[in-house]
Amino acid sequence: MNSVFTGLSAFPLTPLKDDAVDEAAFVGLVERLAAAGADSVTALGSTGSYAYLAPEERARVARLAVEHAGGTPVFIGVGALRTSQVLAHVESAEAAGAAGVLLAPMTYQPLTEDDVFELFRAVTEHTELPVIVYDNPGTTRFTFSTELYARIARLPGVASIKIPGVPADPTKAREHVAAIRATVPEHVTIGVSGDASAATGLSAGCDAWYSVIGGTLPGPAITITRAALDGRPDDATAESERLAPLWDLFAEFGGSLRVVAAIAEHLGLASTRCLPLPIQGLTDAQRTRVAGIVDRLGLG
Amino acid sequence: MNSVFTGLSAFPLTPLKDDAVDEAAFVGLVERLAAAGADSVTALGSTGSYAYLAPEERARVARLAVEHAGGTPVFIGVGALRTSQVLAHVESAEAAGAAGVLLAPMTYQPLTEDDVFELFRAVTEHTELPVIVYDNPGTTRFTFSTELYARIARLPGVASIKIPGVPADPTKAREHVAAIRATVPEHVTIGVSGDASAATGLSAGCDAWYSVIGGTLPGPAITITRAALDGRPDDATAESERLAPLWDLFAEFGGSLRVVAAIAEHLGLASTRCLPLPIQGLTDAQRTRVAGIVDRLGLG
Numbered sequence: 286m287n288s289v290f291t292g293l294s295a296f297p298l299t300p301l302k303d304d305a306v307d308e309a310a311f312v313g314l315v316e317r318l319a320a321a322g323a324d325s326v327t328a329l330g331s332t333g334s335y336a337y338l339a340p341e342e343r344a345r346v347a348r349l350a351v352e353h354a355g356g357t358p359v360f361i362g363v364g365a366l367r368t369s370q371v372l373a374h375v376e377s378a379e380a381a382g383a384a385g386v387l388l389a390p391m392t393y394q395p396l397t398e399d400d401v402f403e404l405f406r407a408v409t410e411h412t413e414l415p416v417i418v419y420d421n422p423g424t425t426r427f428t429f430s431t432e433l434y435a436r437i438a439r440l441p442g443v444a445s446i447k448i449p450g451v452p453a454d455p456t457k458a459r460e461h462v463a464a465i466r467a468t469v470p471e472h473v474t475i476g477v478s479g480d481a482s483a484a485t486g487l488s489a490g491c492d493a494w495y496s497v498i499g500g501t502l503p504g505p506a507i508t509i510t511r512a513a514l515d516g517r518p519d520d521a522t523a524e525s526e527r528l529a530p531l532w533d534l535f536a537e538f539g540g541s542l543r544v545v546a547a548i549a550e551h552l553g554l555a556s557t558r559c560l561p562l563p564i565q566g567l568t569d570a571q572r573t574r575v576a577g578i579v580d581r582l583g584l585g
Numbered sequence: 586m587n588s589v590f591t592g593l594s595a596f597p598l599t600p601l602k603d604d605a606v607d608e609a610a611f612v613g614l615v616e617r618l619a620a621a622g623a624d625s626v627t628a629l630g631s632t633g634s635y636a637y638l639a640p641e642e643r644a645r646v647a648r649l650a651v652e653h654a655g656g657t658p659v660f661i662g663v664g665a666l667r668t669s670q671v672l673a674h675v676e677s678a679e680a681a682g683a684a685g686v687l688l689a690p691m692t693y694q695p696l697t698e699d700d701v702f703e704l705f706r707a708v709t710e711h712t713e714l715p716v717i718v719y720d721n722p723g724t725t726r727f728t729f730s731t732e733l734y735a736r737i738a739r740l741p742g743v744a745s746i747k748i749p750g751v752p753a754d755p756t757k758a759r760e761h762v763a764a765i766r767a768t769v770p771e772h773v774t775i776g777v778s779g780d781a782s783a784a785t786g787l788s789a790g791c792d793a794w795y796s797v798i799g800g801t802l803p804g805p806a807i808t809i810t811r812a813a814l815d816g817r818p819d820d821a822t823a824e825s826e827r828l829a830p831l832w833d834l835f836a837e838f839g840g841s842l843r844v845v846a847a848i849a850e851h852l853g854l855a856s857t858r859c860l861p862l863p864i865q866g867l868t869d870a871q872r873t874r875v876a877g878i879v880d881r882l883g884l885g
Contacts, residue, residue: 304669336693337667367637368862369604393636393691393724394842394864404863424693426726542694562668563704564694 289358289384290417290445290474291492292324293510295499296332298546299346300555304562306342310555312353314500317554319355321503324493324510326354327387327417329362331424332497332542336364336391337561343374347381358384360417364391364425368407375412385444386412389419390427398433405437415444417495421478422449423540431468438469447495450479451486455518458482458489466490480506480541481532484525487513497541498531501549502584530578543567547575552585589658589684590717590745590774591792592624593810595799596632598846599646600855604862606642610855612653614800617854619655621803624793624810626654627687627717629662631724632797632842636664636691637861643674647681658684660717664691664725668707675712685744686712689719690727698733705737715744717795721778722749723840731768738769747795750779751786755818758782758789766790780806780841781832784825787813797841798831801849802884830878843867847875852885 297314300307318326328350329335329343338346347361361378363386365371371388378386388408390401409416418437420429434446448465451458465475476493477486483494487510499506505524512520525532535541542560547567549555560566567575579585597614600607618626628650629635629643638646647661661678663686665671671688678686688708690701709716718737720729734746748765751758765775776793777786783794787810799806805824812820825832835841842860847867849855860866867875879885 331694339670366861370639390863391693394631395723395839396863397839397865400863400865403865407862423695539695539697561666562707563690563696563700565697565700565703 289325290415290476292514293499293506294325294327294360294476294493294495295323295503295506296327296330296495296497297500298549298555298559299329299333299338300549300559301561302556302559306338306346307556307559308349310559311346312349314549314554315350315353316355318500318503319353319357322507323357323499323503325358325360325384326350327360327362327495330387330495331389331421332500332545333362334561335362340370340373340377344377344381347378347383351382360385360387362387362389362419363408364389364419366391366393368404371404371408372411375408375414379412379414383414385415385417387417387419387447389421389425392425392427396427398430401427402433402436405440405443409440409442412442414442416442417445417447418443419447420449421447431465434465435468438473443473445474445476445493447476447478450482451477451489451491453482453485455485455489458485462486462490481525481535484509484513484518484521488518488521497545498528501545501554505584527582530582534575534578538567538571544575547572548579551576551579589625590715590776592814593799593806594625594627594660594776594793594795595623595803595806596627596630596795596797597800598849598855598859599629599633599638600849600859601861602856602859606638606646607856607859608649610859611646612649614849614854615650615653616655618800618803619653619657622807623657623799623803625658625660625684626650627660627662627795630687630795631689631721632800632845633662634861635662640670640673640677644677644681647678647683651682660685660687662687662689662719663708664689664719666691666693668704671704671708672711675708675714679712679714683714685715685717687717687719687747689721689725692725692727696727698730701727702733702736705740705743709740709742712742714742716742717745717747718743719747720749721747731765734765735768738773743773745774745776745793747776747778750782751777751789751791753782753785755785755789758785762786762790781825781835784809784813784821788818788821797845798828801845801854805884827882830882834875834878838867838871844875847872848879851876851879
């Protein structure tokens with residue numbers, strides 16, 4: 286197992302200001318994650334709006350992330366609709382000094398399993414950097430089968446698989462993770478995403494948490510991760526349940542991105558309206574609810 | 586009603602060769618459509634792989650389309666994930682001399698109705714060019730409500746709505762088109778897409794056909810369009826039924842794009858493997874079936 290791809294990987298926003306990357310805000314987020322002790326930082330994940338940024342913006346963000354992570358390993362999202370664009374982003378990540386790349390099979394035209402396999406093959410043949418397989422059907426609309434996980438995980442260079450949320454029932458979660466574990470090589474780590482199910486996923490055998498909330502509020506994410514991986518599942522569950530009002534907002538407001546952006550804006554970590562248009566973000570009434578929960582839970 | 590946005594709008598592929606736009610092949614397709622008598626050419630639609638091309642490639646394709654359409658009106662697809670990118674594509678379309686722009690709400694993060702409305706407002710405020718609202722849930726994963734059609738269609742500058750396929754039953758198709766017609770201003774045309782239902786849609790009251798097959802095989806698409814709009818629905822249906830083996834392949838092979846690319850390659854209108862990777866296109870066995878049908882129907 287590659288231990289760089291374990292523990293808490295925190296996904297910072299890439300805040301915008303006047304339709305340009307707000308470099309000061311981004312650097313502040315990265316420094317905050319490194320100072321808090323995240324095991325890694327994944328810049329330009331879905332939370333980091335990679336899909337919305339131009340190649341030169343992405344190259345710049347990758348460099349800033351590595352420069353300001355203070356030795357914490359940095360993974361860079363390299364997804365794009367066209368294979369040649371992906372390879373160019375991989376080269377930017379290499380030039381920045383990334384410790385790995387995160388690749389989601391973005392789609393416009395739906396892709397076949399063979400299309401996606403060949404994409405991962407092209408990337409692993411193009412770089413020495415370890416590759417994280419990014420399974421995020423909510424944004425890519427591509428659903429991996431367990432068989433495809435297995436095919437891709439056998440490619441040299443694949444280091445980890447970022448899976449969507451696991452079942453809420455601990456036994457079912459353990460069976461789900463075990464079924465994936467059984468099909469992929471031992472050295473490939475399995476990381477859970479879907480913040481609401483992270484405590485369950487880590488306690489069910491996942492090696493890592495690829496975390497949205499950890500990119501803005503690293504403290505509680507580290508608490509959950511350490512408890513689960515140190516064999517204190519009840520402590521992990523307790524901290525996750527304390528954050529349940531946030532998970533409820535993720536569900537109610539159509540996902541995590543708009544909520545974490547509102548949190549970052551409320552805490553002064555990003556300017557207002559920091560998401561790329563046409564994503565307008567939450568309404569004022571929704572923001573008030575988010576701020577109230579952040580303050581009540583003492584997350585500020 | 587704006588008559589430029591009626592009749593057959595033919596959507597050419599943007600064939601690639603060695604991961605670059607195959608300009609000779611693209612020009613050949615555009616000239617073929619103009620010579621055949623298409624009422625308009627829509628370059629850089631979904632069939633034209635707009636989502637996969639870099640801004641400079643798209644600007645070049647827009648210029649080539651207008652230059653080689655011989656006076657046939659050219660519409661240009663301007664969709665992108667970020668509003669500022671869309672506006673830049675609109676400016677390229679204006680510079681090229683386009684007669685209109687086609688805008689699909691591309692998504693990575695799912696969009697709200699307000700997000701999409703504001704995107705269309707930003708575009709209509711940015712340009713004097715007429716705008717075609719592009720509703721293609723199979724690629725954008727955004728579903729327009731009839732209410733949203735109505736809100737957007739009232740924006741100054743909106744000229745047409747490209748709707749997905751209509752119900753196969755003629756009465757239901759007429760009711761469906763009438764329901765949309767009732768909510769949008771008189772001057773906004775309604776164009777059907779989903780080639781298999783084009784004859785039904787045109788006979789049910791649609792003003793235009795935004796046609797995939799028409800971009801590669803304009804002849805039969807013109808036959809269907811003229812028959813339907815001249816009040817000969819049985820002739821339109823007969824020609825559409827003659828092409829049913831193609832519609833069946835669209836359904837079997839996951840959409841129209843891979844099939845029309847194979848047709849263009851079979852007819853020597855594009856080099857082999859002309860789609861942008863990671864889209865590999867059809868397998869050899871699938872291509873053989875496509876070629877057999879094209880030859881049997883005398884479409885070469």
